[in-house]
Amino acid sequence: MIIEKGKVVSVLYELRLADGSDELIEKVNENRPLQYLQGHGNLLPKFEANLEGLTVGDTFDFVLKSDEAYGPVSKEAIVDVPISVFEVDGKIDEELLTIGNVIPMMDNQGNRFNGKVLEVTLDNVKMDFNHPLAGVDLHFTGRVLDIREATPEELMHGHIHQASSGCGCDGGCSCTTEVTESEDTDACGCGCGCN
Numbered sequence: 558m559i560i561e562k563g564k565v566v567s568v569l570y571e572l573r574l575a576d577g578s579d580e581l582i583e584k585v586n587e588n589r590p591l592q593y594l595q596g597h598g599n600l601l602p603k604f605e606a607n608l609e610g611l612t613v614g615d616t617f618d619f620v621l622k623s624d625e626a627y628g629p630v631s632k633e634a635i636v637d638v639p640i641s642v643f644e645v646d647g648k649i650d651e652e653l654l655t656i657g658n659v660i661p662m663m664d665n666q667g668n669r670f671n672g673k674v675l676e677v678t679l680d681n682v683k684m685d686f687n688h689p690l691a692g693v694d695l696h697f698t699g700r701v702l703d704i705r706e707a708t709p710e711e712l713m714h715g716h717i718h719q720a721s722s723g724c725g726c727d728g729g730c731s732c733t734t735e736v737t738e739s740e741d742t743d744a745c746g747c748g749c750g751c752n
């Protein structure tokens with residue numbers, strides 16, 4: 558079996574900065590491999606493209622330019638947020654607004670963003686909403702551990718279902734049951750937000 562659209566893939570990998578420093582960003586080992594459904598937009602398209610056609614035991618070693626990964630650093634993603642946004646019961650949580658702190662936020666459409674605190678003034682908090690890996694080239698090395706057929710339900714949802722990790726999100730989702738009624742085939746229906 559080879560990695561192609563509709564297959565559930567398990568890999569281990571190391572992700573390092575491809576800027577000469579070789580700094581380790583992420584290490585995924587055999588105990589908790591990355592599992593995903595190939596060809597459904599779950600991972601970076603170029604990451605999936607580099608794994609396409611590999612089989613169990615194959616190793617991989619490739620660099621994704623920032624344009625193929627998380628894109629360039631955007632100035633528009635650095636914004637001044639009114640400090641009142643961070644008020645709880647009329648009080649500012651100063652610990653929250655420590656420079657460099659990353660704060661999960663939501664816009665009025667319910668989209669989630671992580672914002673890094675760059676600067677705090679009397680009225681505003683300058684926040685960076687760029688992806689932490691924006692503007693950097695990424696070096697992936699790893700090995701294919703397993704490939705299996707996806708279930709019809711997984712194909713319908715466009716992501717994997719696994720007893721131990723639900724949708725593959727970290728929220729402990731329980732979407733392995735009662736989601737087939739969801740009319741939106743993109744949506745998991747379990748409310749875990751992982752789609």
Ligand SMILES: [Zn+2]
Nearest residue numbers: 714724732745
């Ligand atoms: Zn699901």
